[in-house]
Amino acid sequence: AQSVTQLDSQVPVFEEAPVELRCNYSSSVSVYLFWYVQYPNQGLQLLLKYLSGSTLVKGINGFEAEFNKSQTSFHLRKPSVHISDTAEYFCAVSDPSGGSNYKLTFGKGTLLTVNP
Amino acid sequence: DAGVIQSPRHEVTEMGQEVTLRCKPISGHNSLFWYRQTMMRGLELLIYFNNNVPIDDSGMPEDRFSAKMPNASFSTLKIQPSEPRDSAVYFCASSRDNYSNQPQHFGDGTRLSIL
Numbered sequence: 171a172q173s174v175t176q177l178d179s180q181v182p183v184f185e186e187a188p189v190e191l192r193c194n195y196s197s198s199v200s201v202y203l204f205w206y207v208q209y210p211n212q213g214l215q216l217l218l219k220y221l222s223g224s225t226l227v228k229g230i231n232g233f234e235a236e237f238n239k240s241q242t243s244f245h246l247r248k249p250s251v252h253i254s255d256t257a258e259y260f261c262a263v264s265d266p267s268g269g270s271n272y273k274l275t276f277g278k279g280t281l282l283t284v285n286p
Numbered sequence: 287d288a289g290v291i292q293s294p295r296h297e298v299t300e301m302g303q304e305v306t307l308r309c310k311p312i313s314g315h316n317s318l319f320w321y322r323q324t325m326m327r328g329l330e331l332l333i334y335f336n337n338n339v340p341i342d343d344s345g346m347p348e349d350r351f352s353a354k355m356p357n358a359s360f361s362t363l364k365i366q367p368s369e370p371r372d373s374a375v376y377f378c379a380s381s382r383d384n385y386s387n388q389p390q391h392f393g394d395g396t397r398l399s400i401l
Contacts, residue, residue: 202387213290213377213392221387260329266387270342272317274390276329 172197174261176277184285185253191246191280193261203244204262204274205235214260220244231255256284288312290393292378298399304366307396309378310359319390320353320363321377329377335361368400 173196183189195201202221206214218229225237235246244261261277291310299305311318320332334342338355346353350369355361365372375397379390 204389206392211394213379213394214390215392216389219387219389272334272336272381273331273342278328 172201172263172265172275174263174275174277176259176261176280178280179278180281180283182283182285183251186250188249189247189251189255189282191259191261191282193244193246193277195242195244195261195263197242197263197265199265199267202264202266203235203237204264205229205233205244205246206260206262206276207231208258208260208279210257217246217259251282251284253284253286255282257282290378290380290391292376292393292396294396295394296397296399298401299368300401301369302367303400304364305368305372305398305400307363307376307378307398309361309363309393311361311378311380312391313359315380315382315391316358317381317383317388317390318355318361319379319381320361321379321392323375323377323395332363332376370400373398373400 175194177192204219205217207217208214217233218227220227220237228234233248237244258279258281260279262274264274293308316337318335322330332345333353335355353363375395377392377395379392381388381390
């Protein structure tokens with residue numbers, strides 16, 4: 171079974187600082203990778219996804235992520251964060267080749283807190 | 287366009303009572319998912335429907351949990367009888383089809399507290 175590890179449960183940063191949220195996955199086969207964001211009292215929203223092609227993926231709100239197959243990582247980055255980026259961020263993986271290709275496996279989440 | 291709509295947003299009830307959570311997926315989406323989110327276990331997939339048919343219910347914790355999708359625009363998740371350990375946020379999500387490259391669109395969740 172696949173697993174997703176988000177190495178940091180909480181990341182506090184100051185406004186306008188850069189941030190990286192780390193994500194590693196366990197699968198050795200081809201995977202699809204996703205980052206979702208959850209604002210307080212809301213559901214998850216898709217930030218970006220990697221399906222194939224360029225390993226650098228750009229998403230909404232100025233976020234980007236880089237797929238590294240050798241490191242089995244998909245870290246999320248933003249060069250300059252805003253207060254409004256304060257939220258919980260979830261990395262997720264799916265296996266397009268298996269019978270359960272609909273299934274997303276989520277990490278435990280990283281709470282990003284942007285301080286003024 | 288309207289997103290996934292869940293009701294109620296909050297539910298507080300006593301142990302032993304029946305609880306029914308409701309979900310209206312995005313029009314045109316034929317895949318529907320129910321998730322449970324807790325601090326201890328994170329996000330867990332409870333059940334997956336495709337074209338109104340339950341495909342994978344392996345995540346349903348016990349027989350006390352049941353889910354139905356009588357038509358393409360409505361699904362329910364029922365807990366009977368409820369227990370305090372069922373307290374969690376329950377999310378419904380839908381996607382356009384059952385391919386894993388399609389993003390899932392989440393509702394705002396139902397925060398359930400069982401006393």
